[in-house]
Amino acid sequence: MTERLIVGNLDCETGFAAHSWSSVVPAILPRPVLENISAAATLLRVFCAEGDRLWTPIAVDADRLSGPPELARPALTGGPLPTENTGEVLAWGETESIAALRAGSPATPAYRQEAPLAETVWNLPATCAAAAAGVNDKRFCQRLREKLDLALPASRVLKSLRELEDHLENEKNNPELSGGWVLKAPFSAAGRLRLIAEGPGAGELELKRARNLFDAHGALVFEPWLERTSDFGFCTLVLEERTVLLGPHSLETDTQGRFRGLAFSPSPTGNLPGLETAAGAAADAAREEGYLGPLEIDCWSWRDSRGREHFHPLGEINARISFGLVGRAIIETLGEATGWSSQEPARLLIGPQQLRDDSAESIELLRPAEPDGCGAWLERSSSA
Numbered sequence: 001m002t003e004r005l006i007v008g009n010l011d012c013e014t015g016f017a018a019h020s021w022s023s024v025v026p027a028i029l030p031r032p033v034l035e036n037i038s039a040a041a042t043l044l045r046v047f048c049a050e051g052d053r054l055w056t057p058i059a060v061d062a063d064r065l066s067g068p069p070e071l072a073r074p075a076l077t078g079g080p081l082p083t084e085n086t087g088e089v090l091a092w093g094e095t096e097s098i099a100a101l102r103a104g105s106p107a108t109p110a111y112r113q114e115a116p117l118a119e120t121v122w123n124l125p126a127t128c129a130a131a132a133a134g135v136n137d138k139r140f141c142q143r144l145r146e147k148l149d150l151a152l153p154a155s156r157v158l159k160s161l162r163e164l165e166d167h168l169e170n171e172k173n174n175p176e177l178s179g180g181w182v183l184k185a186p187f188s189a190a191g192r193l194r195l196i197a198e199g200p201g202a203g204e205l206e207l208k209r210a211r212n213l214f215d216a217h218g219a220l221v222f223e224p225w226l227e228r229t230s231d232f233g234f235c236t237l238v239l240e241e242r243t244v245l246l247g248p249h250s251l252e253t254d255t256q257g258r259f260r261g262l263a264f265s266p267s268p269t270g271n272l273p274g275l276e277t278a279a280g281a282a283a284d285a286a287r288e289e290g291y292l293g294p295l296e297i298d299c300w301s302w303r304d305s306r307g308r309e310h311f312h313p314l315g316e317i318n319a320r321i322s323f324g325l326v327g328r329a330i331i332e333t334l335g336e337a338t339g340w341s342s343q344e345p346a347r348l349l350i351g352p353q354q355l356r357d358d359s360a361e362s363i364e365l366l367r368p369a370e371p372d373g374c375g376a377w378l379e380r381s382s383s384a
Helices: 012-020 031-047 096-102 117-123 129-136 138-147 161-170 204-217 275-289 323-338
Strands: 005-007 053-056 075-078 089-091 156-158 181-184 194-197 220-224 227-238 243-253 259-264 293-303 309-318 346-351 362-366 375-380
Touching (some): 012 129, 031 323, 129 309, 138 309, 194 204, 243 275
Parallel strands (some): 053 075
Antiparallel strands (some): 156 220, 227 293, 243 259, 362 375
């Protein structure tokens, strides 16, 4: 059997950006960022079988892999992405480099709904890199929000510094900008490539940084910086003729909105109005764009200037594998071996040791170590 390759390209947004700008070579993220995402990418081994290879931008010490034997120990590789491959390929994000690597791969097996999630991802229809880049563009999401009447107050796509200044002047009395605003590059992740202003206006420093963002990335997405009270995600699988709704999870972030983990609960989505509808609409829009494969939307609850709670069902579209999908596969894979049920609340934590709840029952999946200090744990929780 030809060995399979799993590509942990958690830096895929640079490939999407390169496609959008018709750039030959994607940008390279700072080494500390690459070290962190490489460590986190080892969780993709939930989709591996023994004998598979798992590639990350920077090689990770295989001795850091932990957890029960039901999680495979693939051969870890790093450095330049291979240019040739004859086996099956599964990637975090479908960039042009992945499409080229996939050219020599065998045909994708037929999708089987009854198959375990860790197997299902290998059987999803292939998509094209151009469609993946288009759907992951934050401007695509903003246009869809406007079409569905789900746009945040004062949010819009801005093409230039002059448009930003005019927009801030026109919205200067908007109470939802009292907490500030954020300007986002079309392709970014984990809080990178954005400008956050702490008030409704813009000083000299904010305008300088905004100019640099416009010069580097073109049109940007403007949003109010809101008091977010809860963050969520919803996983789907976009097939040729239908969408498979996998369900919601909670997202755990720091004060700057950077991802720190997920919480899974069997609770229904009744307290998240419009979430399933928004997830289905995002999947339909992605399919129309030509994208097929895993897709997750991010969403959140927020509190306005009068203290009223709101739910925003379509925050971002991630047309790729996500940690929501990874977490679901880990819980499903380890369920029988550990006695954990998918109907029990659980948390998947990714980051420094301090994230852990020492009083909770947990399984270590990745041992923290230098240079990144990143670990991963699956915790059983009394609430999620």
